[in-house]
Structures are given as structure tokens and as C-alpha cells.
Amino acid sequence: MKQFLNSLRDERIIQSIIALARKECTRFFRIWKQTIFPSVITSILYFLIFGKVIGSYVSGWGGVSYIQFIAPGLVMLAVITNSYSNSVSSFFGMRMSKQIEEILVTGMPTWAIILGFVIGSVLRGLIAGILVSIVAYFFAGFHIYHFGLFFFDLVITAFLFSLAGLINGVFANNFDDVGSFSTYILTPLIYLGGVFYDISQLGPVWRGLSYINPIYYMIHFFRYSSLGIGSHELFSCVILLVITLVVYLYAYFLISRGSKLKS
Numbered sequence: 001m002k003q004f005l006n007s008l009r010d011e012r013i014i015q016s017i018i019a020l021a022r023k024e025c026t027r028f029f030r031i032w033k034q035t036i037f038p039s040v041i042t043s044i045l046y047f048l049i050f051g052k053v054i055g056s057y058v059s060g061w062g063g064v065s066y067i068q069f070i071a072p073g074l075v076m077l078a079v080i081t082n083s084y085s086n087s088v089s090s091f092f093g094m095r096m097s098k099q100i101e102e103i104l105v106t107g108m109p110t111w112a113i114i115l116g117f118v119i120g121s122v123l124r125g126l127i128a129g130i131l132v133s134i135v136a137y138f139f140a141g142f143h144i145y146h147f148g149l150f151f152f153d154l155v156i157t158a159f160l161f162s163l164a165g166l167i168n169g170v171f172a173n174n175f176d177d178v179g180s181f182s183t184y185i186l187t188p189l190i191y192l193g194g195v196f197y198d199i200s201q202l203g204p205v206w207r208g209l210s211y212i213n214p215i216y217y218m219i220h221f222f223r224y225s226s227l228g229i230g231s232h233e234l235f236s237c238v239i240l241l242v243i244t245l246v247v248y249l250y251a252y253f254l255i256s257r258g259s260k261l262k263s
Contacts (some may be wrong), residue, residue, distance in 0.1 A: 016108050024120020028086055035086070039078040039128040042137060044075050047139040050196060071136040072223040078132040078156060080190060083125030083158040084182070087117055087165030092172050100261050110256040114248070120161040125158030137232070142226070149225035153240070157218050160244045163251045170254050170261065181205030188206055189215045214243050233239045 028035040058066045084143030088170045094100045103113060136142035164186075172178045193215035199207050210216050221236035223229060230236075255261065 013112050017112050020116025021119035022085030024090060024117060025123055027090060028124045036128055040131050041083060043074050043078060043132045044136050051139055061225050067140040071140045071142050071144050072195055072226045073219050075129050075132045076222050077190055078193060079125040079129040079154055079158050080161050082128040083121045084161040085167045086124045087121040087162040088168045088178055091117055092178055095169060095261060104258060110252055113255060114251060116131050117166060118159060121162035122158040126154055144226055145228035146225045153222045153225055156240055156244055160247055163247045166251050170259055189213055193219050195219060
């Protein structure tokens with residue numbers, strides 16, 4: 001702890017974090033049409049097809065219409081995919097080009113390396129989430145029930161999946177491995193996490209599986225912060241924080257050891 005506090009007062013470390021974070025931010029801002037804009041277009045299509053067309057045949061839950069019910073899930077979808085894809089592509093690319101080794105040999109603390117990479121990914125996730133929230137406002141009359149919890153959940157979720165992207169970037173051997181995690185693990189967890197439905201409508205088996213899906217708790221907690229509906233919000237918040245801590249410690253362990261990062 002003392003070493004960590006001392007590093008916080010080290011101007012060189014702070015400048016290193018800022019430089020790495022600036023590089024990450026510049027990277028996705030430069031190609032915003034390929035990084036930020038697609039989430040907006042995708043959310044518009046979801047609201048048109050699921051919200052307006054299918055939603056007209058589906059009753060809502062918790063006293064809100066169906067299109068309002070799915071709005072928080074679509075915001076979370078944008079935050080998760082953007083924060084994850086930004087960190088995994090950047091970290092894996094630097095690892096393959098051996099640039100990550102240059103960062104490791106500088107003596108930059110592991111927590112600072114993680115923070116430098118994560119800041120850019122979190123910012124991209126937040127921008128995407130806010131833009132989709134604006135889209136949700138026009139389509140569903142989206143209103144924020146509790147702004148503090150709303151922003152807290154956005155930041156923690158973006159931070160969590162930025163870390164997940166770093167971990168995948170450590171283990172991936174090629175770009176196919178990067179895409180495989182998203183296709184076979186991340187995407188099913190998102191769509192089975194209650195984005196488009198209330199899990200109370202599921203049978204016992206599928207409902208039980210939903211309860212062990214961590215993304216369900218993120219969406220459930222975010223739905224409460226934005227719409228004020230749901231129950232067990234505190235439990236969902238605790239689950240989110242515990243998962244984030246575990247993933248951070250694992251990312252810290254991998255990077256501090258230099259697992260698959262040093263040739």
C-alpha cells in the first residue's frame with residue numbers, strides 16, 4: 001500500500017498513464033465512424049424492429065412499455081461491446097507488434113499500465129452508452145430514475161469489460177481467438193442476460209441459468225437505475241462489484257507476471 005501511495009505522487013508515472021490513455025482515446029476517436037457510430041445505428045434498428053414492430057404485440061413489464069423495458073439493456077449492450085472491443089483490439093495489437101514489451105521494461109507499475117489502457121476503453125463505452133441513451137429518449141421517452149446509480153453502473157460495467165478485453169488480449173494467439181471469445185461467450189451472455197425479456201417469464205431451468213449469468217445482474221441493476229423497476233438492487237450491485245474486483249485482480253496477476261507478453 002505504501003508503495004502504491006508513493007507511486008501516486010510520482011509525476012513520471014502519472015504522465016505515463018496520461019500518455020497511454022491519450023493514445024487509446026486518440027485511437028478510437030480517429031476512426032469514430034467505425035468505433036462509435038455503429039452502436040448508434042444498431043440501437044436505432046433494435047428500437048425500430050423490437051421496440052416499435054414487435055413491441056406493439058408485447059405487453060410491458062413492471063408498469064412500463066416493452067420499448068421502455070428494453071432500452072436499458074440496449075444501452076448496456078453498447079457499453080459492453082464498445083469497452084470490450086476497444087481494449088482487446090488495442091492490447092492484442094500492441095502485444096503482437098511487441099510494443100507492450102516496451103511498456104513493461106519502463107518500470108511502469110502494473111496498476112498504471114492497466115489504468116492507461118482501460119481509460120480509453122471506458123471513455124469509448126461511456127460515449128456509446130450516452131449516445132444510445134439519447135436514441136432511447138427519442139424512441140422510448142427514456143428517463144433516468146437515479147442519475148448517480150445510472151452513471152455508476154455505466155462506469156463500472158465499462159471498466160469491467162475493459163479488463164475482460166485485456167485478459168482476452170493476453171491469451172489470444174491470433175485475431176480469430178479475439179473474435180471467438182466475443183462470438184461464443186460474450187454475445188450469448190449478453191442476449192441471455194435479459195436484454196429483451198424478463199427472466200420471470202422463463203421456465204425453471206432457463207431461469208436458473210440466468211441467475212448465474214453475471215450480465216443479468218448488470219442489466220437488472222441498470223434497469224432499476226434508469227426506470228426504477230426491479231428488486232434486489234443492492235444484491236445486483238454487490239455482485240457487479242465483486243466480479244469487477246475478481247477480474248481486475250486476475251488481469252493484474254497476468255500482466256504483472258508478463259504472461260505471454262514477454263518473448
